[in-house]
Amino acid sequence: MASASNPTSNALRRRDGGIRIALIGCNHRTAPLELRERVAFTTEQSLEAATQLRQRGILEEAVVVSTCHRSELYGVAGDTSAPIGDVLEEFLTSYHSIPRSDLEGRTYHWVGADAIRHLFRVASGLDSMLLGEAEILGQIRTAYRRALDHGATGPILNRAFQGALEVGKRVRAETEIGARPMSVSLAGVKLAEQVFGSLKGRSALILGAGEVAEQVIEHLRDRGIGSLRVVNRSFDRAQRLAARMGGEAVAWESVDGAISAPDIIVTSVGDVGAVLTREKMVRALGARDGRPVFVVDLGVPRNVEADAGSLYNLYLYNVDDLGEIVEQNRRAREAEIPRVEAIISEHVAKFEAWRAALEAVSIVEDLRGHFRREREALLRERLDAAPGLSSEERQRIASITEELIERVLAEPAARLRSSRGIAGHLSSVHALRRVFGLDKKGESGEES
Amino acid sequence: MRNHTTYLALGLYAASFCCYARTLYAPHLWLGRLASLLLLGGITAHYYALLERSYGTHTIPYDDLFGSMSLFAWLLGATYLVLEAVHRQRSVGAFVTLLLFAWVALVSALAPAQMPPPPARGPLFAFHVTLNTWAYAAFALSFILSIIYLLQHHVLRSHRLGRAFWRFPALDVLDRMSRSSVYVGLGALAFGVISGLIWEHRLTGAYSWGDPKVIVTFGIVGVYVAYLWLSRNAIWRGARAARICVLNFVVVLFSYTIVNLYLTTFHRFF
Numbered sequence: 178m179a180s181a182s183n184p185t186s187n188a189l190r191r192r193d194g195g196i197r198i199a200l201i202g203c204n205h206r207t208a209p210l211e212l213r214e215r216v217a218f219t220t221e222q223s224l225e226a227a228t229q230l231r232q233r234g235i236l237e238e239a240v241v242v243s244t245c246h247r248s249e250l251y252g253v254a255g256d257t258s259a260p261i262g263d264v265l266e267e268f269l270t271s272y273h274s275i276p277r278s279d280l281e282g283r284t285y286h287w288v289g290a291d292a293i294r295h296l297f298r299v300a301s302g303l304d305s306m307l308l309g310e311a312e313i314l315g316q317i318r319t320a321y322r323r324a325l326d327h328g329a330t331g332p333i334l335n336r337a338f339q340g341a342l343e344v345g346k347r348v349r350a351e352t353e354i355g356a357r358p359m360s361v362s363l364a365g366v367k368l369a370e371q372v373f374g375s376l377k378g379r380s381a382l383i384l385g386a387g388e389v390a391e392q393v394i395e396h397l398r399d400r401g402i403g404s405l406r407v408v409n410r411s412f413d414r415a416q417r418l419a420a421r422m423g424g425e426a427v428a429w430e431s432v433d434g435a436i437s438a439p440d441i442i443v444t445s446v447g448d449v450g451a452v453l454t455r456e457k458m459v460r461a462l463g464a465r466d467g468r469p470v471f472v473v474d475l476g477v478p479r480n481v482e483a484d485a486g487s488l489y490n491l492y493l494y495n496v497d498d499l500g501e502i503v504e505q506n507r508r509a510r511e512a513e514i515p516r517v518e519a520i521i522s523e524h525v526a527k528f529e530a531w532r533a534a535l536e537a538v539s540i541v542e543d544l545r546g547h548f549r550r551e552r553e554a555l556l557r558e559r560l561d562a563a564p565g566l567s568s569e570e571r572q573r574i575a576s577i578t579e580e581l582i583e584r585v586l587a588e589p590a591a592r593l594r595s596s597r598g599i600a601g602h603l604s605s606v607h608a609l610r611r612v613f614g615l616d617k618k619g620e621s622g623e624e625s
Numbered sequence: 626m627r628n629h630t631t632y633l634a635l636g637l638y639a640a641s642f643c644c645y646a647r648t649l650y651a652p653h654l655w656l657g658r659l660a661s662l663l664l665l666g667g668i669t670a671h672y673y674a675l676l677e678r679s680y681g682t683h684t685i686p687y688d689d690l691f692g693s694m695s696l697f698a699w700l701l702g703a704t705y706l707v708l709e710a711v712h713r714q715r716s717v718g719a720f721v722t723l724l725l726f727a728w729v730a731l732v733s734a735l736a737p738a739q740m741p742p743p744p745a746r747g748p749l750f751a752f753h754v755t756l757n758t759w760a761y762a763a764f765a766l767s768f769i770l771s772i773i774y775l776l777q778h779h780v781l782r783s784h785r786l787g788r789a790f791w792r793f794p795a796l797d798v799l800d801r802m803s804r805s806s807v808y809v810g811l812g813a814l815a816f817g818v819i820s821g822l823i824w825e826h827r828l829t830g831a832y833s834w835g836d837p838k839v840i841v842t843f844g845i846v847g848v849y850v851a852y853l854w855l856s857r858n859a860i861w862r863g864a865r866a867a868r869i870c871v872l873n874f875v876v877v878l879f880s881y882t883i884v885n886l887y888l889t890t891f892h893r894f895f
Binding site for chain 1: 651652653654777781782784786788790791794795796797798858859860861862863864865
């Protein structure tokens with residue numbers, strides 16, 4: 178991995194001396210699924226696109242993040258004279274061979290701190306369709322590692338993506354943005370965890386083989402459920418689902434015997450009413466020696482008699498109970514947004530300070546070049562007007578002026594190297610650039 | 626009881642409580658770790674406070690109620706910290722540190738500044754008292770865990786999940802932590818009673834089976850063994866067993882206060 182503080186990076190030798198991180202993308206908010214499908218990148222395409230962007234000099238470092246909800250190109254802008262947003266949009270449309278008009282108003286592009294903030298917001302789950310979802314962090318990690326292994330990243334994007342991963346981890350450790358379940362099926366499974374702790378080695382019985390049952394099984398499998406049995410009126414369907422999910426199918430007629438074994442029972446059978454009566458549950462609890470059982474009734478009409486909920490050591494939740502919990506959780510997640518934004522702002526400021534430190538060091542080099550050019554022009558002008566000077570005297574004047582430049586720059590250069598604090602004053606660095614005319618291309622860090 | 630290290634321990638317990646409570650309200654990884662570190666600091670400072678007191682009285686702090694209460698608090702904190710590390714659960718910390726703070730503050734406010742030197746009773750006696758105090762501390766911890774179990778159970782049954790619900794451990798974890806505490810308590814009490822009996826027999830050649838403290842102590846062993854047995858029983862496991870554990874602690878408190886202060890002559894600390 179490249180050193181994050183390498184001052185000889187290409188990124189530092191840009192004409193204007195500024196580091197321009199740029200981003201273009203579209204997501205579920207800006208583009209419909211049909212369009213997102215057209216601009217999505219496969220693994221191979223994302224590496225190929227990163228290579229092309231670097232080879233064409235559009236970007237010096239590049240990472241492509243492509244998920245079902247977003248396609249985004251992150252990079253450090255090269256020496257292009259055109260606005261980087263336009264160049265990236267042009268690349269995106271030409272790469273996927275789609276008319277540019279199709280993307281009009283469907284993309285967003287950011288540069289500088291705004292691009293970093295966007296990356297951090299994505300990593301924290303604030304920009305996700307399901308607020309606070311954790312999957313995106315893994316997707317960013319994969320995209321970044323792939324680009325890193327491919328040699329497409331450099332010190333700037335390494336720092337930016339490592340920062341994003343850190344933000345993602347912190348946000349999930351320190352806030353509740355992703356802590357509470359946001360779907361009925363997951364809420365049921367999470368509640369079961371609040372009863373049993375780890376579900377590893379526990380047993381579950383699923384009544385029904387529909388879509389909801391499948392979702393529940395997936396959540397249970399993710400948590401390492403020990404044994405899984407599926408009961409359905411259509412035995413074939415139960416067998417198919419059980420085979421696919423690594424469980425065991427049980428005949429519908431054997432349901433009364435099957436309910437005594439599992440720790441978790443999930444029902445989602447339509448049009449049959451109460452399959453599990455209070456009497457059946459009393460017998461089941463007796464057969465399992467009073468050990469607690471957690472029952473999730475997702476059926477409408479309900480599959481478990483409401484009376485069963487009053488049995489000792491039986492925890493019963495129906496679809497309305499879980500819906501209410503999901504709604505509470507959604508509100509709780511939204512309430513966490515300001516805390517997440519505060520963490521993001523803290524890390525954006527950290528990144529900007531680091532970036533400013535790099536720029537502050539590079540400005541000395543730019544000033545030296547600027548002074549030398551001025552000195553040469555001045556010497557040419559003045560020495561041409563003094564023909565009486567010997568070549569020795571001319572050389573001495575040249576040497577003294579060179580020494581003067583070094584002496585003038587020595588102290589600020591040393592101060593910049595030794596003091597990280599000064600690097601935080603990015604605006605001062607930009608002001609210096611403006612004062613000495615070092616910015617030839619205009620501003621950086623603005624939204625394009 | 627009032628010395629600088631006691632005040633330092635009190636301060637650290639208070640700071641630890643604040644951090645635990647803050648992480649209970651809004652999880653924070655480093656704040657949680659800081660809470661554990663502060664508790665460790667509090668326990669260390671408390672240890673030196675006890676040591677200082679021991680130097681002053683030339684014995685371990687068991688000879689009076691206040692010294693014994695302080696030792697109880699120290700053992701409660703230490704036992705909790707070990708359980709926290711074993712079960713990787715910090716959510717109970719706020720309750721334990723609050724109790725620690727209140728307990729130590731009460732002891733340091735009420736205890737006399739100077740104690741007359743106690744009669745020398747030897748290391749076996751010290752061992753006996755320390756183990757019994759440790760047992761009481763472990764039972765106190767199981768009491769706290771059972772209370773939390775009952776609250777969580779009630780919330781789960783009522784379907785009214787509050788903000789704090791998701792922060793507490795699962796019922797099964799609370800149950801296991803509570804039973805771990807009781808096992809520690811029973812083990813310490815068994816060795817404590819045995820060492821006490823040996824010490825008494827060496828000293829007097831007899832056993833005071835009729836002493837109320839001895840009778841109640843056997844009662845405590847009985848109720849906690851019953852709890853462990855019932856917590857595995859079909860009709861009693863779960864919330865009912867937790868209720869038994871809470872009630873058992875009433876017997877412990879009775880033994881620690883009424884019996885010690887008024888009923889026994891042999892185990893009287895005042």
